[in-house]
Amino acid sequence: MTRAFYSLILYVALPVIALRLLWRARLAPAYRRRWGERFALTGSKPAGPSIWVHAVSVGETLAALDMIRALQRDYPKHRLLVTTTTPTGSERVQSALGNTVDHVYLPYDLPDCWWRFFRRFRPQLLIVMETELWPNLLAACARRKIPVLLANARLSEKSARGYQRLAWLTRPMVQRLTCIAAQQTADAERFVHLGVAADRVQVTGSIKFDLTLTDGLRQSATALRQQWAPKDEIIWLAASTHQGEDDIVLQAFAQVRAQVPNLRLVLVPRHPERFDRVAALCASSGWCTTRRSAPPCENFDVLVGDTMGELLLFFGACHMAFVGGSLVPTGGHNMIEPAAWAKPVLCGPHLFNFAAVSRLMVDAGGLRIVEDANALAGAVLALMDARERDTMGRQALAVADANRGALARLLALIETALAREKI
Numbered sequence: 001m002t003r004a005f006y007s008l009i010l011y012v013a014l015p016v017i018a019l020r021l022l023w024r025a026r027l028a029p030a031y032r033r034r035w036g037e038r039f040a041l042t043g044s045k046p047a048g049p050s051i052w053v054h055a056v057s058v059g060e061t062l063a064a065l066d067m068i069r070a071l072q073r074d075y076p077k078h079r080l081l082v083t084t085t086t087p088t089g090s091e092r093v094q095s096a097l098g099n100t101v102d103h104v105y106l107p108y109d110l111p112d113c114w115w116r117f118f119r120r121f122r123p124q125l126l127i128v129m130e131t132e133l134w135p136n137l138l139a140a141c142a143r144r145k146i147p148v149l150l151a152n153a154r155l156s157e158k159s160a161r162g163y164q165r166l167a168w169l170t171r172p173m174v175q176r177l178t179c180i181a182a183q184q185t186a187d188a189e190r191f192v193h194l195g196v197a198a199d200r201v202q203v204t205g206s207i208k209f210d211l212t213l214t215d216g217l218r219q220s221a222t223a224l225r226q227q228w229a230p231k232d233e234i235i236w237l238a239a240s241t242h243q244g245e246d247d248i249v250l251q252a253f254a255q256v257r258a259q260v261p262n263l264r265l266v267l268v269p270r271h272p273e274r275f276d277r278v279a280a281l282c283a284s285s286g287w288c289t290t291r292r293s294a295p296p297c298e299n300f301d302v303l304v305g306d307t308m309g310e311l312l313l314f315f316g317a318c319h320m321a322f323v324g325g326s327l328v329p330t331g332g333h334n335m336i337e338p339a340a341w342a343k344p345v346l347c348g349p350h351l352f353n354f355a356a357v358s359r360l361m362v363d364a365g366g367l368r369i370v371e372d373a374n375a376l377a378g379a380v381l382a383l384m385d386a387r388e389r390d391t392m393g394r395q396a397l398a399v400a401d402a403n404r405g406a407l408a409r410l411l412a413l414i415e416t417a418l419a420r421e422k423i
Contacts, residue, residue, distance in 0.1 A: 002168045003135050010110055017108065027273030030087030037105040040116035046079040046102050052123035053082050054106055057089040058308075059334060060129040063152055063208050065096055067127075070411055072100065075418070081121055085132075088272060088308060095309055109134035118144060125418060127151050131159065135169055138176040147178040147417050151410055152207050153191070154183045156331065156352045160190040171195040179417060181410050184356040202413065205406030206357065211340045213316070221316025221341075227296055228303065228317060233262045236380055237318035239311055240270040240333040245324050245348075246278050248373045250285050253302070255377035260384055266314060268305030270324060270333070275306035315341045320383045322346040322376065325353075332358065339366055339400040344392035346370055346379050360403070366396025 021038075025031035036042035053068055055061040061084060068080055082097065083106040084090045093103045102121075107113035114136055126141055126148045133150070141148050155163075163170040174196050181204040182188035188201045228235050236256075238249045246267065253265045265287075269278045275291075282289040287301040292310070297303075305314060315321055321338040325331060327348030335345045335354060345367045351358040361367035370376040383389050 003139060003172070006135055006169055007111055010108065014108075024273075028087060028271075030090075033087075034105060038108055039110075040107040040113040040120065043104040043117075043120055044102060045120050046081060046122075048077065048079055050079045050081045050102070050121060050123045051075065052121070052126045053080060053129070054126065054132060055082065055084055055089060055093075055129040056106075056132045057084065057086040058092050060132070061089045061092040061096075062312075062334075064129050066210060066212065066407055067151065067207060067410065068097065068101065070407070071414070074411070074415075078124075081123055091308055109136045111136055111140070114140040125149070125414075127414065130154055133170075133173055133177075135173045138173050142176045147420075148176065149414060149417055150177055150180045151414075152183060152204075152406070153180050153187060154206075154353070155187045155190040155194075156355065157190070158352055160194065163194055167194075179413055181413050183406075186356065202409075204409040204413065205403055206336070207407045207410055208334055208336045209400055209403040210405070210407040211312075211336065211400070213312075213340060217313065218316065221313055224313060224317040228264065228266070230298055231262070233264045234260065234320075234384065235264050235266060235318040236320055236322070237266045237268070237314055237338075238322045239268045239305075239314065239324060239338075241267065241278075241324035242270055242328050242330050243274070244328045246281055248327055248376065249322065249324075250282065250287075250302075251373035252376035252380060253287075254285075255373070256380045256384075257301070259381065263380075263384075264300065265302045266305055266318060267302055268311060268314060272306070272308065275304065279304040279306065312337055315343060318343060319389060320344045320346070320380065322380075324348075326350050327370075327372075327376075335361060335367060336400055339396035342393040342397040344368075344383055344389050345396055346376065357399075360399050361396055364395045364399045366392055366394075366399055368392075 021031050051071055053064055055064045072080060080101040082093050082101045082103045084093060085106050107117050126146055128150050130152055131154060174194050180191050180201045182201055183206040185203050188203050191201050192198050256263055269275055279289060279291055282302045289302045290297040290300040291304045291306045293306050315338045321343050323333050323335045325333045329350045331353030332347060332351040335347060338345050347369055349369055349371060358367060368379050370379050
């Protein structure tokens with residue numbers, strides 16, 4: 001009855017949901033397209049048995065890529081179905097995997113949508129990245145005896161409190177999970193507290209640590225740095241910034257540039273619909289501004305990263321990195337990527353999405369927390385010393401290297417689930 005009430009609310013809210021898509025489409029036109037997939041009305045049926053991976057957006061998709069490629073290698077008779085929720089996540093799937101996988105948007109969590117979806121795709125196993133859980137989806141999987149594995153799972157204190165407030169809905173939902181591969185012990189304990197049986201939860205670590213930097217990527221990063229810094233300029237990357245952070249970064253940049261004229265800023269907004277706005281902000285602040293999508297420019301103060309899928313490359317090309325979503329209460333973004341490049345990392349205080357990782361990096365000396373523009377400027381100024389950058393970068397890399405192995409443990413759990421279900 002509780003889930004029926006939840007479904008009724010969703011059906012009543014459908015006009016609002018449609019208006020929200022149209023509203024988002026003002027700045028991101030991709031939200032106008034492929035609505036049929038969001039209601040499970042379209043999509044090509046896989047030719048054979050399929051393993052379904054759901055990654056809500058860009059971060060989860062990037063984290064899942066190595067796992068997906070390993071599944072393609074280990075289970076060649078199975079087709080991989082990959083769903084996302086956002087157009088940016090969809091773009092990453094299509095760019096990185098092309099037609100080697102089937103891809104559609106995840107339908108809305110409505111009973112009739114799932115009836116059509118499962119009738120069309122008939123997946124045999126669902127792997128959900130991180131914590132993208134929907135009551136009707138898990139109930140539909142349970143009815144069809146489809147095992148559900150929550151991979152690279154994390155659950156912050158804030159999210160756990162939200163789940164507890166809706167325990168009448170969320171408790172039956174999480175109890176339907178077949179297995180949870182949690183990033184940290186604290187995540188595992190929160191899932192158990194929500195009602196998941198302890199024997200269904202294992203701590204495997206974060207697969208984001210199992211990052212591979214290929215020789216080709218390293219060479220491309222070296223070439224890009226030479227393009228950005230032909231006269232040995234210092235490149236500061238501000239990555240994945242959100243509304244409200246760009247001004248802070250530009251204020252800090254102005255303070256540092258007053259003392260270090262050879263500093264250049266590469267500013268990469270998190271969401272593509274903000275590219276134009278941020279570029280205009282940089283130009284209106286008086287900086288000679290160019291964009292990654294424009295022809296190479298040797299003389300610039302600020303470069304706006306307005307392309308998709310290049311952030312890992314940018315981390316390799318910079319001298320130091322600020323990772324956004326952390327000066328505003330978004331919860332932070334992946335600071336493991338710059339650490340894997342041995343780059344010193346700066347973040348704001350709002351890191352609840354990466355609480356355990358950030359603690360490890362702060363304790364090791366590879367990450368510094370800044371509260372505002374003045375503190376950010378001071379941290380960047382300290383990193384003008386090459387020896388300080390090198391020391392802090394090596395400490396960040398040590399954390400990344402010490403925590404590898406989660407992907408192998410996750411793949412072992414998937415193998416066990418497939419063997420148990422004889423898939």
